[in-house]
Amino acid sequence: MQPRPSTNGDVAGEEIKSAIRERALGLGFDSIGFAPAELDPKVGQRLDAFLSQGCHGDMGWMPEKAARRRDPSALWPEARSVIVLGMNYGPDGDPLAVLKKTDRGAISVYAQPRDYHDIVKGRLKQLGGWLQSRYGGELKVFVDTAPVMEKPLAAAAGVGWQGKHTNLVSREFGSWLFLGEIFTTLEIPPDHPHEDACGGCRRCLDICPTDAFPAPYRLDARRCISYLTIEHKGHIAPEFRVPMGNRIFGCDDCLAVCPWNKFAKTTAQNALEPRAALTAPRLSELAGLDDSGFRKLFSGSPIKRLGRDRFVRNVLIALGNSGNTKAGAAAAALLADPSPLVRAMAVWALARLLDSAAFTGLRGRHLPGEDDPAVRQEWTNA
Numbered sequence: 001m002q003p004r005p006s007t008n009g010d011v012a013g014e015e016i017k018s019a020i021r022e023r024a025l026g027l028g029f030d031s032i033g034f035a036p037a038e039l040d041p042k043v044g045q046r047l048d049a050f051l052s053q054g055c056h057g058d059m060g061w062m063p064e065k066a067a068r069r070r071d072p073s074a075l076w077p078e079a080r081s082v083i084v085l086g087m088n089y090g091p092d093g094d095p096l097a098v099l100k101k102t103d104r105g106a107i108s109v110y111a112q113p114r115d116y117h118d119i120v121k122g123r124l125k126q127l128g129g130w131l132q133s134r135y136g137g138e139l140k141v142f143v144d145t146a147p148v149m150e151k152p153l154a155a156a157a158g159v160g161w162q163g164k165h166t167n168l169v170s171r172e173f174g175s176w177l178f179l180g181e182i183f184t185t186l187e188i189p190p191d192h193p194h195e196d197a198c199g200g201c202r203r204c205l206d207i208c209p210t211d212a213f214p215a216p217y218r219l220d221a222r223r224c225i226s227y228l229t230i231e232h233k234g235h236i237a238p239e240f241r242v243p244m245g246n247r248i249f250g251c252d253d254c255l256a257v258c259p260w261n262k263f264a265k266t267t268a269q270n271a272l273e274p275r276a277a278l279t280a281p282r283l284s285e286l287a288g289l290d291d292s293g294f295r296k297l298f299s300g301s302p303i304k305r306l307g308r309d310r311f312v313r314n315v316l317i318a319l320g321n322s323g324n325t326k327a328g329a330a331a332a333a334l335l336a337d338p339s340p341l342v343r344a345m346a347v348w349a350l351a352r353l354l355d356s357a358a359f360t361g362l363r364g365r366h367l368p369g370e371d372d373p374a375v376r377q378e379w380t381n382a
Ligand code: B12
Pocket: 043, 044, 046, 047, 050, 059, 108, 109, 110, 143, 144, 145, 146, 147, 148, 149, 150, 151, 152, 162, 165, 166, 167, 168, 169, 175, 176, 177, 178, 179, 180, 216, 217, 218, 219, 221, 224, 226, 227, 230, 231, 249, 250, 251, 252, 254, 255
């Protein structure tokens, strides 16, 4: 018979934790910690402040389940412990180098391989199955999509600390850990929370191209390029378009400049290797994607959920920032696109790429037949 978990951190409890840790590392996780299934009330208060200030933008799913999000016991009252797992997705090379290649799109490191949700969830289920068969108890596994505050839980479990950019930083892996959790009814002795190790540094705050941090440890998602390119459904406000540069899906700037990355390691997971087609794709080719081409290129990728129209919206902004007049043809081909999101950003890109005579000629041909108010406004504002 296997030893039962205990609540008081005694030898049996520590042995069980070692066994779980060993199994987790064997399954390809890189970091693990144990926390009680509860959060400091301060965390909930900070979430409330974030939501009441509207920092979540149009991510309506955040306030919807806020009560469960701020309190693991409201999500699942029977849960007693949370096992937090980290998987290292550290890049091979400088993730910001692509920002200088203005004819290429910058896709953030996390989205270049296969969808991490599938990879992490699969491993969590394997670990959960083993845990249950050995120690019993009920369990649920989560990665990103459930109303769970993963970073505060990971900090409570000692996996790292929430840096001033709000992400979890690890002493061993820097900025590059995906997080996942196993909630269990077993009582497992918790680890010590990790202490903040940011000190006087503020590199992540200063690098942000869109000034998305109203204060250290606080993000206004509405200003974050990751939100704008991945979550935001509508038109991207003009003030953010130039700072976006060639970032077409997510942003790694605040993560990449963290000095703790000196301890980062390239991921050892084959499943997390970037797809060659997504490391620096040519913008002019991406602009030409139709719906089926988009689905085919991004099959198995988190980018697929964005949908073709929003993706091409982002690509057109990057084209407009490319300074490459030859890219005008790719943008002009989209002036009659069925999606107003796409047409509007085609106009914006062309206004930046073409000389005024060429742009005025296009306006004369397209503006009279344009019935979408937002697209008309792009023509008249340009
Ligand atoms: C919503 C969301 C987003 C939103 C909002 C991000 C945010 N910071 O809130 C957007 C779309 C912008 C986003 C972007 C990214 N995301 Co995201 N996102 C999430 C999600 C679903 C929820 C996060 C959340 O609860 N936010 C609400 C805020 C209020 O909570 P919080 O960030 O913990 O905020 C804390 C601080 O503000 C702090 N605080 C406030 N004031 C003060 C004062 C002091 C003194 C202190 C100490 C603290 C403090 O308290 C708050 C509560 O703890 C999580 C998955 C999950 N379910 O947890 C993934 C998650 C956070 N995202 C992740 C990733 C990888 C990213 C990106 C790096 C992707 C990319 N490359 O583009 C960027 C990073 C941008 C950034 N700087 O945060 C990973 C992060 C992994 C890690 N190591 O931390 C997660 C955990 C998903 C996962 N399972 O791996 N994301």
